Structure formats: structure tokens, C-alpha cells
Amino acid sequence: MLVPKITTPVQALQGPIGLLPAVLCADGATAAAAIDGGCAAAVWAPAASAEAARALLDAGAAVAVLDAAAAGAGGMDASGIDASRIALRYAPDGDGDGDGDDGAQGVARALEAARADGVARAGAVVLELTAAQLAAATAAAAGGERSALAGLARAAEARVLDGSGPVRVLVGLRGGAAWTLGALAAVAAAGADAVVAGDQLGAAGLPLAEAFIAASGLASDRADGLLTTAVVDEQGVCLGVVYSNAESLAAALAAGQGVYWSRKRGLWRKGLTSGATQTLLGVAADCDGDVLCFRVRQAGAGFCHRGTRTCFGPAAGLARLAQTVAERRARAPEGSYTRRLFGDAALLRAKLLEEAAELADAAAPADVAFEAADLLYFAMVKCAAHGVSLADVERSLDRKHLRVTRRPGNAKPQFSSAPALPAVATTASALDTTSVLDTSVPSSSVPRTSIPRTSILNPAIRPARPGEPIRMRVFAAADLSPAERAALLQRPIVDSAEIMRRVRPIVDAVRANGDAAVLELTEKFDRVRLAQTVVRAPFDVPALPAPVRAAIDQAYANVRAFHAAQLEPPTRVETMPGVTCTRFSRAIERVGLYVPGGTAVLPSSALMLGVPAQVAGCREIVLATPPRADGSIVPEVLYVAHKVGATAIVKAGGAQAIAAMAYGTESVPKVDKICGPGNQYVTAAKMLAQNDTAAMVAIDMPAGPSELLVIADATSNPAYVASDLLSQAEHGPDSQVVLLAVDLSAAQLAAIEAEVHAQAERLPRVDVVRQSIPKSFCLQVASLRDALAFSNAYAPEHLILHNDRAADCVADVVNAGSVFVGPYSPESCGDYASGTNHTLPTYGFSRMYSGVSTATFLKHITSQELTRDGLANIGPTVMALAEVEELEAHRNAVAIRLADI
Ligand SMILES: NC(=O)c1ccc[n+]([C@@H]2O[C@H](COP(=O)([O-])OP(=O)(O)OC[C@H]3O[C@@H](n4cnc5c(N)ncnc54)[C@H](O)[C@@H]3O)[C@@H](O)[C@H]2O)c1
Numbered sequence: 001m002l003v004p005k006i007t008t009p010v011q012a013l014q015g016p017i018g019l020l021p022a023v024l025c026a027d028g029a030t031a032a033a034a035i036d037g038g039c040a041a042a043v044w045a046p047a048a049s050a051e052a053a054r055a056l057l058d059a060g061a062a063v064a065v066l067d068a069a070a071a072g073a074g075g076m077d078a079s080g081i082d083a084s085r086i087a088l089r090y091a092p093d094g095d096g097d098g099d100g101d102d103g104a105q106g107v108a109r110a111l112e113a114a115r116a117d118g119v120a121r122a123g124a125v126v127l128e129l130t131a132a133q134l135a136a137a138t139a140a141a142a143g144g145e146r147s148a149l150a151g152l153a154r155a156a157e158a159r160v161l162d163g164s165g166p167v168r169v170l171v172g173l174r175g176g177a178a179w180t181l182g183a184l185a186a187v188a189a190a191g192a193d194a195v196v197a198g199d200q201l202g203a204a205g206l207p208l209a210e211a212f213i214a215a216s217g218l219a220s221d222r223a224d225g226l227l228t229t230a231v232v233d234e235q236g237v238c239l240g241v242v243y244s245n246a247e248s249l250a251a252a253l254a255a256g257q258g259v260y261w262s263r264k265r266g267l268w269r270k271g272l273t274s275g276a277t278q279t280l281l282g283v284a285a286d287c288d289g290d291v292l293c294f295r296v297r298q299a300g301a302g303f304c305h306r307g308t309r310t311c312f313g314p315a316a317g318l319a320r321l322a323q324t325v326a327e328r329r330a331r332a333p334e335g336s337y338t339r340r341l342f343g344d345a346a347l348l349r350a351k352l353l354e355e356a357a358e359l360a361d362a363a364a365p366a367d368v369a370f371e372a373a374d375l376l377y378f379a380m381v382k383c384a385a386h387g388v389s390l391a392d393v394e395r396s397l398d399r400k401h402l403r404v405t406r407r408p409g410n411a412k413p414q415f416s417s418a419p420a421l422p423a424v425a426t427t428a429s430a431l432d433t434t435s436v437l438d439t440s441v442p443s444s445s446v447p448r449t450s451i452p453r454t455s456i457l458n459p460a461i462r463p464a465r466p467g468e469p470i471r472m473r474v475f476a477a478a479d480l481s482p483a484e485r486a487a488l489l490q491r492p493i494v495d496s497a498e499i500m501r502r503v504r505p506i507v508d509a510v511r512a513n514g515d516a517a518v519l520e521l522t523e524k525f526d527r528v529r530l531a532q533t534v535v536r537a538p539f540d541v542p543a544l545p546a547p548v549r550a551a552i553d554q555a556y557a558n559v560r561a562f563h564a565a566q567l568e569p570p571t572r573v574e575t576m577p578g579v580t581c582t583r584f585s586r587a588i589e590r591v592g593l594y595v596p597g598g599t600a601v602l603p604s605s606a607l608m609l610g611v612p613a614q615v616a617g618c619r620e621i622v623l624a625t626p627p628r629a630d631g632s633i634v635p636e637v638l639y640v641a642h643k644v645g646a647t648a649i650v651k652a653g654g655a656q657a658i659a660a661m662a663y664g665t666e667s668v669p670k671v672d673k674i675c676g677p678g679n680q681y682v683t684a685a686k687m688l689a690q691n692d693t694a695a696m697v698a699i700d701m702p703a704g705p706s707e708l709l710v711i712a713d714a715t716s717n718p719a720y721v722a723s724d725l726l727s728q729a730e731h732g733p734d735s736q737v738v739l740l741a742v743d744l745s746a747a748q749l750a751a752i753e754a755e756v757h758a759q760a761e762r763l764p765r766v767d768v769v770r771q772s773i774p775k776s777f778c779l780q781v782a783s784l785r786d787a788l789a790f791s792n793a794y795a796p797e798h799l800i801l802h803n804d805r806a807a808d809c810v811a812d813v814v815n816a817g818s819v820f821v822g823p824y825s826p827e828s829c830g831d832y833a834s835g836t837n838h839t840l841p842t843y844g845f846s847r848m849y850s851g852v853s854t855a856t857f858l859k860h861i862t863s864q865e866l867t868r869d870g871l872a873n874i875g876p877t878v879m880a881l882a883e884v885e886e887l888e889a890h891r892n893a894v895a896i897r898l899a900d901i
């Protein structure tokens with residue numbers, strides 16, 4: 001087997017290397033980053049001690065690699081860890097001094113040492129050889145000598161080194177020595193796995209597909225030399241059997257897709273014409289090296305050309321249930337029960353609890369199976385509603401399986417007859433292990449008023465009353481069950497069905513009655529009767545106080561500089577002689593910018609939307625914002641509208657403003673794309689408009705209530721941390737802020753809590769904060785690695801790194817809208833003036849959306865120009881493919897010209 005050795009950046013694992021069965025990381029930190037990054041390959045993780053090994057195995061490493069010198073001689077207590085999860089690493093000195101540890105003898109000695117070290121405690125031996133040692137060992141093995149690699153082959157063949165268990169042997173090279181395909185094949189022939197530095201694979205080194213084939217000892221048993229290839233889905237269900245060779249495997253690894261070798265047509269990109277494409281999740285060789293296995297995520301109806309999921313028929317069992325539920329989520333028939341469940345979170349919750357109770361009480365085997373099936377159905381609906389697939393659930397199971405430290409497994413008090421935990425933690429040590437049930441964590445300086453006890457799964461949160469502590473809930477990550485952790489990753493529940501029910505009639509009214517409806521709805525929701533909705537440029541800009549004007553001018557300059565730098569020149573590539581492909585950008589012609597104005601006046605949002613639209617070169621910039629009580633537009637917003645070259649201002653807010661720009665009215669210009677944040681009505685209207693083909697309008701992203709996650713450790717200034725948390729908590733009652741407290745003592749956490757309370761009490765918007773802070777939470781985590789893992793799973797809009805050596809952490813941030821690095825980067829700077837954009841994805845959408853940028857207001861067009869010679873060069877390829885697809889007119893368009901040429 002080929003085992004790439006990974007140093008940073010672990011992002012390499014998102015490429016073809018991550019599709020191989022296993023990787024060996026250069027050190028524990030790289031391994032931890034690989035695991036947190038969702039590496040699908042089995043991670044072999046170097047560890048300096050048994051404790052470190054345990055931690056890495058608990059975190060999801062497949063095998064911990066310990067230095068033999070420290071661990072082998074019995075100096076390590078790895079009790080309780082299965083031998084198959086430990087590897088011992090040897091590096092025979094190979095210093096050329098002729099002391100017998102060089103060359104082939106050195107390898108043989110290392111194996112002897114492994115035997116002496118009692119490899120019963122290890123399931124694998126990792127040999128790190130010099131190039132000379134490998135060459136000597138390989139030559140010795142080839143000559144049939146009873147030494148080195150030959151000995152290694154015998155050991156692996158017998159699958160034991162000391163007679164007490166199966167042992168794998170891995171061979172790596174040190175001192176910068178490079179592998180050859182021949183050496184990989186020799187090691188494979190000896191029954192060992194080859195460890196190859198990641199940067200020696202791919203473009204600059206050995207071709208990955210060929211290295212994989214050589215190191216796996218893969219050889220065809222067919223006359224045509226093709227490798228039989230089993231294709232399986234995420235559950236390991238066989239979808240069908242196809243064929244591969246080095247060329248198709250290389251194409252598959254490069255594209256990350258199912259690409260095979262058709263015996264009739266050659267290279268075969270599965271699904272190119274049918275749409276039933278496959279995302280490649282992993283490749284492996286079978287035990288005796290004559291079958292390749294592709295693990296894929298299948299798109300479309302299925303793998304089989306007959307339209308079934310597998311060549312052996314349709315899916316069954318859990319896989320079928322998962323598929324059906326996913327289909328229902330995409331397009332459930334009106335009136336179907338599953339659709340009702342998706343739209344009614346309370347009903348789904350009640351059914352889950354009901355079915356769990358029924359399963360718990362079932363006794364007869366048939367009843368247990370019946371009730372378990374019901375529970376699984378509701379569980380799958382719950383998963384689908386949150387975008388979780390069966391494969392995600394299985395990944396979680398597999399990861400738990402890798403843990404070597406087991407929890408006691410006691411039930412939570414509300415589910416057992418055990419006495420409840422005390423309501424109030426009274427000592428510092430109790431504070432360190434705050435139960436998820438205990439929200440009343442006192443600190444020395446926060447008033448001790450009782451606040452309601454809640455659980456994560458059943459939160460009954462009420463705002464803090466005047467006089468009560470303004471405090472986040474506190475949880476300890478180590479105490480969380482998976483369900484509780486998942487619940488913390490959710491945002492406060494929004495009843496989207498109810499919001500849609502309110503917004504749809506507003507959108508319909510504006511569509512049907514245009515300006516009249518907009519004026520009526522503005523009177524209803526913003527309590528102002530206007531004579532007209534639209535003001536056109538040039539605007540009558542009132543004079544602003546000089547400091548305000550200067551601040552807007554400075555912010556405009558910074559934001560403009562950062563967004564202008566994002567403009568890119570066209571991409572131009574001559575793919576073949578005479579064939580030139582180009583990709584260039586054009587501004588979206590008509591854009592609508594929503595500037596919120598309900599609970600706060602946000603001219604900064606006008607800036608953050610208007611500047612990139614202006615930089616991109618949009619022809620028509622329409623800005624919509626709720627009018628003030630006297631019907632006027634906020635002067636600062638007017639000034640920004642003037643600076644960014646807006647063509648019109650719509651004096652309306654909420655869903656009616658979005659609908660007016662999406663469909664157009666007598667006076668509101670229709671636009672092609674609507675951008676900007678807003679409350680739940682604004683977001684719902686944007687999503688409705690986007691889904692209506694009659695509107696033909698795009699949106700930037702679903703940007704909702706502001707949120708922020710702070711990572712703080714013992715080096716953080718409690719006052720700074722609290723001020724940042726409050727800066728977003730003051731936006732609205734729905735804002736959520738999260739504090740990840742890395743290994744903080746009770747006193748350190750109490751200091752932050754005290755600051756939150758004290759600073760909040762001094763804010764003019766303390767009433768808003770009294771609502772948002774109790775919904776927010778602090779999670780105590782043991783390490784920075786745990787904090788980053790949680791943050792990446794939460795995918796916050798804003799991430800503030802208050803911890804020590806904050807800049808080093810940026811490389812490990814996978815999901816976040818915008819990152820603020822170090823104690824002197826408050827989030828407010830990004831909100832107003834530093835240059836980055838503050839319109840950012842919330843609700844976890846930073847997993848897949850970016851914030852607003854210049855690109856938001858551009859689209860890209862491709863073009864191509866072929867010369868006469870270019871057409872002659874590429875023509876046969878095009879005609880051959882047209883023939884495969886039996887599209888004669890396509891073929892003829894080339895043939896008719898080639899005939900002239
Ligand atoms: N994610 C980001 O980048 C970002 C940036 C700035 C602001 N925000 C968020 O934008 C939001 C702004 O919300 P806001 O409410 O202050 O302003 P808003 O302008 O989004 O909404 C105000 C409008 O909501 C409509 N509305 C109010 N009550 C209604 C009801 N019951 N039914 C139908 N429509 C109703 C009214 O028409 C009103 O004009 C906040 O949540 C803030 O956190 C997010």
C-alpha cells in the first residue's frame with residue numbers, strides 16, 4: 001500500500017492524496033489538523049508519549065506511531081490500547097561507519113529489535129531507512145538473501161514477528177531520499193507498505209496513480225491488462241463492476257470523480273452524458289492486489305445504465321430510507337407526512353421522543369425491530385432537515401469507534417432515576433466541570449440571582465430581567481453528549497414555515513399591485529404614509545457633521561482599496577496550438593442593495609454593498625432602505641448612496657422592498673441581483689424571489705442575524721473579550737455570540753463573565769443584550785485544537801482569535817465568514833472601516849458561502865478562438881466524442897470545415 005507522509009499544509013489532503021486509504025502525518029499536530037479537517041483516509045499519528053497517543057486515538061487517529069527507543073523497551077504504559085492501534089518506529093543508524101547497523105544488516109537489526117521490544121504491544125513497525133539501506137535491502141531481497149527486506153517479507157508473510165499477533169511493516173525513506181516506482185514495487189513484493197513524502201507524489205515527483213499501483217502490488221489477471229474495479233457507495237454497497245488502468249486511475253484521482261476504462265471506448269468519465277456522475281471518495285486495492293475498489297458518492301438515478309442504483313437492483317434498508325428522505329426533502333409531494341415533518345420542527349421533536357420511549361419500552365424482538373425502524377425513520381428526517389446524510393452519521397459512528405477512552409455512559413438525570421445535580425455550583429472545582437444542566441454558574445463579581453435551569457436539548461431560555469446577571473450559559477465540552485454538541489452547533493430556532501407564511505402574501509401583493517402595495521405595507525410596518533417610494537439620483541445630500549463625513553470618507557477609501565484590489569485580469573490559456581480559451585468578467589448590470597434600518601440605522605451596510613457594486617461597474621445601483629418616521633432617508637445613507645453612484649433609492653424595507661426590486665413596480669426598477677443583510681422577513685423574501693423563475697433574480701446569500709465566536713485562552717484580556725462579544729450581541733435579540741474558553745480556570749472565566757455583565761449594564765441597548773446574551777453560550781474546551789474543531793463545525797459569521805499566537809491559527813480555520821486576528825483586531829473595525837466587507841454569511845452558511853465581495857457583482861463569461869490550424873488540431877477529438885454521443889450535427893460542424901482545410 002502507498003502511505004503518503006503529510007507535512008503541512010494538511011489542505012493537501014483535500015486533493016488526490018486524501019483519496020488514498022491511509023496517510024502518515026509528520027507529527028501529532030499535523031495529524032490533529034488532518035482529523036479535524038475531515039480527512040477521509042486513516043490517519044497514522046506520531047505521538048511522543050502514551051498519553052499523547054491516547055488523545056490522538058480518541059480524537060480519531062487510526063494508529064499512534066511511537067518512537068521505539070522511548071516506547072519499545074517497556075517504558076510506556078499503553079495498557080488498554082489495542083495492539084493494532086500502536087506502531088513502533090525504528091530508524092537504523094545507517095551512518096556508514098560499518099558498525100553493522102548500516103545497509104541491509106541495519107534493517108535486519110531493526111526487525112530483531114522490534115522482536116526484542118515485544119511487538120506484541122504493537123500492530124505495526126515503521127522502518128525509516130536511508131536510500132542506501134533500502135537499496136541494500138532491496139538488492140538482498142532480490143538476490144534471495146536471508147536478510148533485510150527478505151526477512152521483512154518472511155515476517156509479513158507469516159504476519160507475526162513474535163508469534164503473538166499480526167504485524168504490518170511500513171518502510172519510509174529519510175534524509176530526503178527519493179522513491180522510484182521500482183523500489184515501491186520491491187517493497188510491495190516483500191509484503192510491506194511504502195511511506196512516501198507527500199511532496200514526492202504528483203506533479204513534481206512520482207505520478208500518483210502509478211505509484212499507488214506499484215506500492216499496492218496491483219497487477220491485472222486479465223489478458224487486456226485492465227484492473228477489475230469494484231465500485232461501492234458510501235455505505236460500502238457494491239454499485240457495479242468496471243475496469244481501470246493507470247491512465248483512467250490518474251484521471252479519476254485528478255478529477256476526484258469516477259473515471260474508468262471502457263473496454264469498448266477507452267477513457268470513460270462516468271455520467272458525462274447521463275448526469276449520473278460520481279464523486280470519488282477513496283480508492284483501495286484488495287488483499288491480493290488484483291482488484292481495485294472505488295468508493296463514490298453517486299449522483300442521479302443510480303450507477304446502472306438501466307436507471308437503478310446498483311447493477312444488482314435498487315437500494316434497500318437504511319440506504320433506501322436515506323435516499324427517500326433526501327428526495328422528499330428536495331421535493332416532497334404536497335400533503336405528504338414527511339413534508340409536514342420538515343415544516344414542523346416541534347412535531348418532529350415530539351415524534352422522536354415518542355418513538356425513543358416506545359423503543360425503550362419494547363420487549364418482544366419483533367416489537368423492538370418495529371420500534372427501532374420507526375425511530376430510525378424520524379432520525380433520518382431530523383438528519384435530512386439539518387443537511388446531515390447517512391454517510392455523515394456513519395462517519396460519526398466510525399470516529400467514535402476509534403476512541404480508546406470510554407465514557408462511563410451514565411444517563412443524564414432527567415432520563416434516569418438518579419438524583420439531579422445540584423442547582424448551583426459553589427466551589428471553583430465545581431465551576432470547572434459545569435454540567436450542561438447547570439446554567440447558574442456564579443462568579444465572584446456577577447450577582448447571584450437564580451436564573452432558570454435549562455438543558456441544551458430542551459432550552460427554555462428567557463431574557464435576563466433588570467437586576468439579574470447578564471450571562472451566557474456555560475457548558476463543558478467534555479460533558480457533552482453528541483446530541484448536545486450538535487444542538488450547540490445549531491442557531492436559535494427560526495420557524496421558517498411561519499415566516500414564509502407571513503412573507504408570501506407581502507410578496508404577492510407587491511407583484512400584483514406594485515407601488516400601491518409598497519406604500520400600503522410601508523404604512524403598516526414602518527408606520528409612515530409616503531406619497532412616493534422612489535428617489536432618483538442626483539440626490540439632495542444634506543450637510544453632515546465634519547467628523548462623520550471624514551469617517552465615512554476614510555471608510556469608503558479603505559473599503560474601496562480592498563475591493564478594487566479584488567478585480568482580476570482575464571484568464572487566457574492556449575490549451576492546444578491554435579486553440580485559445582478565455583474567461584473574463586462583466587458587471588451585473590442592475591443590482592439592488594438592501595440596507596437594513598429596522599432596529600439600527602446602518603449606513604455602513606450601504607458602504608459595504610455600494611462600494612463593491614461601484615468597483616465592479618454595475619450600471620444601475622438601486623438601494624432600498626426603510627424610511628424614518630418622518631418619511632425621510634437617513635442622511636448618512638444618502639451621502640453613501642451619492643458616493644457609490646447609486647441611481648435610485650427605494651424608501652421601503654422588509655419583504656416589500658425585496659419584492660419591489662425583484663419584480664419591479666411602476667416606479668421601482670427591476671434588478672438582476674439583490675444583495676444585503678436584513679431580518680428574517682428580508683431573508684425569506686430574498687429566498688422566495690430567488691426561487692421564482694418569473695422574478696429572474698439572483699441573491700448574494702442568506703445573511704441573517706449577526707453572530708460571533710471568540711476563542712480565548714489564559715492570555716486573553718477579559719475586558720477585550722467581553723467587549724467583542726457584546727459588540728455583536730447588541731445587534732438584535734436573535735444575535736448569538738459564542739465564547740470558546742480554552743483551558744481557562746474558574747477565576748479566568750469568572751473575570752470574563754463579570755466584564756460581560758458590567759459592560760452590558762452600561763450599554764444603551766442593554767435591553768437587546770438581555771435577550772441575546774442568555775441565548776448565547778460559553779463552551780469550556782481543553783485545547784486550542786478542540787476550540788478550532790468546534791469553531792469550524794459551528795461555521796461562525798465572525799471569528800475572533802484572542803488566544804496566544806493567534807496568527808498561527810488562521811491556517812486551521814476552515815469555516816468562517818471573516819477572521820479577526822489578535823487582541824487589537826476588534827470586530828467593529830471590520831464592520832465599519834478596515835476594508836473587508838461586513839455582509840457575511842450567518843447561520844452556518846459560511847461552510848459554503850463567502851461574504852460579499854467585488855465578485856458578488858460580477859459574472860464570468862468564457863470565450864474561445866480557434867485558428868485554422870487550431871481547428872485542424874482539435875477537430876478529430878471533437879468528432880470522435882460527437883460520434884460516441886451519436887450527435888451527427890455536432891460532428892458535421894467540424895467535419896465540414898476540416899474538409900475545406
Ligand atoms: N449578516 C450581515 O452581514 C449583517 C449585516 C448588518 C445587519 N445584519 C442583521 O440585519 C438585521 C437587520 O434587521 P432589522 O429588523 O433591524 O432591519 P431590516 O431593515 O432588516 O428590517 C426592517 C423591516 O422589517 C419589516 N418588518 C418588521 N416587522 C415585520 C412583521 N411583523 N412582518 C413583516 N415585516 C416586518 C419592516 O418592513 C421593516 O421595514 C439584524 O438581524 C442584523 O443583525 C446582518
Ligand SMILES: N[C@H](CO)Cc1c[nH]c[nH+]1
Pocket residue numbers: 602604605706728831838839840
Ligand atoms: N456586524 C454586522 C454584521 O456583520 C454589521 C454591522 C453594521 N453596523 C455595525 N455592524
